[in-house]
Amino acid sequence: MVTRPNYDETTNYLYFWSGLVIKEARKHGVDIYDLIGKKATKKNFDSYLKSQKPDILFLNGHGDEKTITGHDSEPILESGEKEPVNKAIIYARSCDAASVLGKKLIVDGARVFIGYLRKFIFGYTLSKMTRPLEDSLAKLFLEPSNLVVTTIIKGHSAQVAHEHSKKVMLENFKKMISTMATYEEKYAARWLWGNINSQVLYGEKSAMV
Amino acid sequence: MTTINGYQDLNKNQKEELKKIALARAQVMPKNLNVSIGSETINKSELIRHINKEDRIGENLMLIELEFLRALASGAIYRNE
Numbered sequence: 001m002v003t004r005p006n007y008d009e010t011t012n013y014l015y016f017w018s019g020l021v022i023k024e025a026r027k028h029g030v031d032i033y034d035l036i037g038k039k040a041t042k043k044n045f046d047s048y049l050k051s052q053k054p055d056i057l058f059l060n061g062h063g064d065e066k067t068i069t070g071h072d073s074e075p076i077l078e079s080g081e082k083e084p085v086n087k088a089i090i091y092a093r094s095c096d097a098a099s100v101l102g103k104k105l106i107v108d109g110a111r112v113f114i115g116y117l118r119k120f121i122f123g124y125t126l127s128k129m130t131r132p133l134e135d136s137l138a139k140l141f142l143e144p145s146n147l148v149v150t151t152i153i154k155g156h157s158a159q160v161a162h163e164h165s166k167k168v169m170l171e172n173f174k175k176m177i178s179t180m181a182t183y184e185e186k187y188a189a190r191w192l193w194g195n196i197n198s199q200v201l202y203g204e205k206s207a208m209v
Numbered sequence: 210m211t212t213i214n215g216y217q218d219l220n221k222n223q224k225e226e227l228k229k230i231a232l233a234r235a236q237v238m239p240k241n242l243n244v245s246i247g248s249e250t251i252n253k254s255e256l257i258r259h260i261n262k263e264d265r266i267g268e269n270l271m272l273i274e275l276e277f278l279r280a281l282a283s284g285a286i287y288r289n290e
Contacts, residue, residue, distance in 0.1 A: 008248075008250070009243075009245065009250040010245040010248070010250055013245065062247070062248045073248070095246075095247050095248075096247075118269060118272075119246045119247050119266075119269050121244060121245065121246045121273070122244070122245050123242055123243070123244050123245075124242075124243055124244075124245065124250075125241055125242065125243075126240075126241050126242070126243055126252075127241060129243075137242070173286070174286070177281075177286070183239055184239045184241060184242045187237070187238060187239055187242060188242060188244070189277070190273055190274060190277035191244055191246075191273060193273070193276065193277045193280060193286075194269075194273035194276065194277075197276060
């Protein structure tokens with residue numbers, strides 16, 4: 001199951017870039033439930049979670065230590081609730097959620113939580129705002145984060161996916177601080193370093209689907 | 210990798226020095242660049258405002274600046290092969 005609301009600049013970028021994961025998943029014959037735009041509500045999320053028990057939850061949206069949100073910042077997962085996460089592997093491309101909520105979701109029954117201890121950050125190019133997939137700067141941040149899910153879909157473990165994603169982030173980071181990088185890339189490199197330091201995995205490292 | 214748990218871990222002098230560095234770096238942020246952090250999308254002038262206010266976003270961005278500079282200085286970036 002994928003949540004990808006689209007109501008501001010940040011969610012618009014995540015919406016388009018998570019679309020590439022969906023395409024890849026479909027190529028591998030994976031059934032997708034896509035909570036797209038306004039469909040990313042708590043009601044739809046809970047309904048599908050309980051009825052279909054998805055193996056992977058790929059969550060894109062704003063968040064904080066205790067919450068991950070859907071459309072219009074409606075909370076869809078909260079640390080104060082017992083969430084029916086059904087042994088899912090969860091990747092939350094959302095701010096801060098690893099620090100409290102991620103650990104709580106493991107207690108609630110998720111097999112894995114991959115997310116960020118601090119803010120998930122990405123740089124983007126103003127002139128590409130209306131065409132996020134053409135934004136080569138945003139690509140340096142969002143393509144390696146997509147790898148968390150696409151690597152799992154290809155049959156690898158959660159730990160391999162987490163490490164592969166961080167490895168590619170690091171490769172991008174090194175390109176960004178090299179003499180070949182543009183000024184924008186060099187400047188944005190510090191933010192990617194923040195994501196590398198902040199991405200963590202909790203739960204069953206060997207979990208696969 | 211060098212990780213600082215929080216802005217509150219720094220003493221007053223460290224915070225002042227970090228703020229100066231972060232503001233100086235923010236002044237040279239390219240105009241065609243924005244950053245998405247939390248629920249905000251920030252341009253150069255907003256970045257400066259958050260750092261000046263030392264609000265949650267400003268603290269986060271200053272800590273990232275500090276970790277980045279420490280990693281560059283220590284060579285940690287090149288050890289993460």
